[in-house]
Amino acid sequence: MVTSTTIDEVDDAREKEDTRRLEAVFFVSGRFLNMQELVSLSDLNPVIIRNLIRRLQERYEKNDSAIEIVEKKTEEGEMWKMDVKREYHNVINKLATGSSEFSKAEQETLAIIAFKQPIKQSVIIKIRGNKAYDHIKKFAELGLVKKKKTGHTSELSLSDEFYDYFSVNEGSSMKEIEKKMDEEKMAKEEAKMSSAGVTKLEGK
Numbered sequence: 389m390v391t392s393t394t395i396d397e398v399d400d401a402r403e404k405e406d407t408r409r410l411e412a413v414f415f416v417s418g419r420f421l422n423m424q425e426l427v428s429l430s431d432l433n434p435v436i437i438r439n440l441i442r443r444l445q446e447r448y449e450k451n452d453s454a455i456e457i458v459e460k461k462t463e464e465g466e467m468w469k470m471d472v473k474r475e476y477h478n479v480i481n482k483l484a485t486g487s488s489e490f491s492k493a494e495q496e497t498l499a500i501i502a503f504k505q506p507i508k509q510s511v512i513i514k515i516r517g518n519k520a521y522d523h524i525k526k527f528a529e530l531g532l533v534k535k536k537k538t539g540h541t542s543e544l545s546l547s548d549e550f551y552d553y554f555s556v557n558e559g560s561s562m563k564e565i566e567k568k569m570d571e572e573k574m575a576k577e578e579a580k581m582s583s584a585g586v587t588k589l590e591g592k
Contacts, residue, residue, distance in 0.1 A: 414470035
């Protein structure tokens with residue numbers, strides 16, 4: 389027998405699932421979305437979406453979360469985006485300009501290690517010069533490269549973290565790895581530009 393309690397439980401479960409789905413859409417997109425895009429990506433109707441957005445905003449506010457749903461009005465209509473609250477933008481700036489970004493020279497050194505691994509550090513230094521010492525130290529600190537003492541030098545190879553970091557599989561071709569490294573650098577540059585834009589806006 390279906391009771392009112394059972395119906396309420398089903399409705400509650402459905403709402404929680406819809407909320408998780410919409411939250412996932414916001415999280416993955418990382419940009420402002422209009423209602424049409426939200427409907428297309430979540431398969432929910434506009435009335436439900438508006439209600440869920442309001443509930444998410446209330447929940448984040450109640451839980452004193454660092455995350456918020458930002459709303460803006462444009463000529464085309466309303467748009468929404470999941471973002472970090474303004475008071476935490478300094479954290480984003482640190483991440484955007486932090487040690488995880490690689491210079492072109494560092495990329496080239498890492499590419500040689502990836503292509504020739506396992507390879508002796510002394511060989512890398514001969515190929516890349518003394519600047520490679522700093523590169524290798526950085527890679528090791530980030531956990532991207534493993535160092536194994538061999539005589540007066542160290543043998544270098546890629547760690548599991550390297551493949552996770554660049555989202556490539558072990559055994560990937562050099563072309564695939566270099567492509568991922570370029571994508572990583574471009575993403576960091578875009579983050580820099582974005583954070584710089586935030587700083588300028590805050591200064592006005």
